[in-house]
Amino acid sequence: GPKVLQIPSHQIIDMGQMVTLNCDPVSNHLYFYWYKQILGQQMEFLVNFYNGKVMEKSKLFKDQFSVERPDGSYFTLKIQPTALEDSAVYFCASSLSRFDERLFFGHGTKLSVL
Amino acid sequence: GDSVTQTEGQVALSEEDFLTIHCNYSASGYPALFWYVQYPGEGPQFLFRASRDKEKGSSRGFEATYNKEATSFHLQKASVQESDSAVYYCALSDSSGGNYKPTFGKGTSLVVHP
Numbered sequence: 705g706p707k708v709l710q711i712p713s714h715q716i717i718d719m720g721q722m723v724t725l726n727c728d729p730v731s732n733h734l735y736f737y738w739y740k741q742i743l744g745q746q747m748e749f750l751v752n753f754y755n756g757k758v759m760e761k762s763k764l765f766k767d768q769f770s771v772e773r774p775d776g777s778y779f780t781l782k783i784q785p786t787a788l789e790d791s792a793v794y795f796c797a798s799s800l801s802r803f804d805e806r807l808f809f810g811h812g813t814k815l816s817v818l
Numbered sequence: 819g820d821s822v823t824q825t826e827g828q829v830a831l832s833e834e835d836f837l838t839i840h841c842n843y844s845a846s847g848y849p850a851l852f853w854y855v856q857y858p859g860e861g862p863q864f865l866f867r868a869s870r871d872k873e874k875g876s877s878r879g880f881e882a883t884y885n886k887e888a889t890s891f892h893l894q895k896a897s898v899q900e901s902d903s904a905v906y907y908c909a910l911s912d913s914s915g916g917n918y919k920p921t922f923g924k925g926t927s928l929v930v931h932p
Contacts, residue, residue: 708861739922746924747862747907760919795861805850805911807920809861 706730710796710810711778718818722784725813727796729779736779737797737807738771740764747795753779754802783815791817820845822923824908830929831898839893839926841882841908849910851875851884851891856905856925865906900930 709728717723729736738750751761753771768787773779779798783790793814797807824841831837843851850869854862866875871886880895891908905927911920 710861737920747922749919749921752919762919797861802913805852805913805920806864806867807854807862809854809863811859811861 706733706808708796708798708808708810710794710813712813713811714814714816716816716818717786719788720785722782723786723815725781725783725794725796725815726778727780727798727810729796729798730800730808733798733800733808735759735799735802736771736773737799738781739795739797739809740792741795741812742792750781750794786815786817788817791815820849820910820912820921822908822910822921824906824923825926826924828927828929830931832931833899834897835930837893837895837898837902837928839906839908839928841891841893841923843889843891843908843910845910845912847912848886849912851882852909852911852920853880853882853891853893854907854909854922856907858904862907862922898928898930900932903928903930 711726736753739747741747750765752759770782793812795812796810821844825839852867853865856862866877868875868884874883882891882893905925907925908923
């Protein structure tokens with residue numbers, strides 16, 4: 705089936721550094737999402753993105769977070785600067801449209817902030 | 819805000835046992851309801867959905883029926899197999915307002931012993 709690729713699978717960085725998580729969504733999908741999952745906890749919505757704009761974001765999407773998808777390339781989540789509480793697995797997802805509510809998820813990027 | 823509550827923790831069964839994972843939701847609108855399954859090292863995969871009261875969703879022998887009165891969408895399978903061992907997520911999306919952010923439950927870990 706359709707695949708969402710996330711790069712890298714694991715990232716270790718020092719607190720205060722910048723990190724960019726990359727997502728290659730399903731090729732004809734138009735809506736993109738980031739979710740955050742802390743170990744043992746539920747997956748929580750961060751943000752969704754369409755047509756070059758953030759459509760909706762949660763309280764977890766702090767000012768240090770930003771998303772973009774320049775020229776149809778990777779859909780990225782940037783955190784600058786990182787904090788210890790940003791350690792989690794970040795899942796990228798995409799969907800064909802807002803009316804096709806099925807999400808396709810990547811395998812996740814495990815971010816460890818030291 | 820919207821929320822999903824599902825059977826907490828782990829469910830341990832033997833092969834050919836009957837499975838029920840409870841899911842109850844709270845939403846201001848009339849949400850679509852979903853089940854996703856997550857295998858180790860992977861992202862969640864869409865299992866099936868239901869969009870209206872009394873609709874049954876099903877896939878791979880799993881099924882659930884949308885119950886608006888009881889605000890429930892319980893996952894069932896008549897005879898589980900060891901390969902069904904995974905984490906199962908109940909989710910909802912409420913597209914009122916033209917946008918939505920799918921909300922996930924905490925996940926239920928199913929372990930099936932041979």
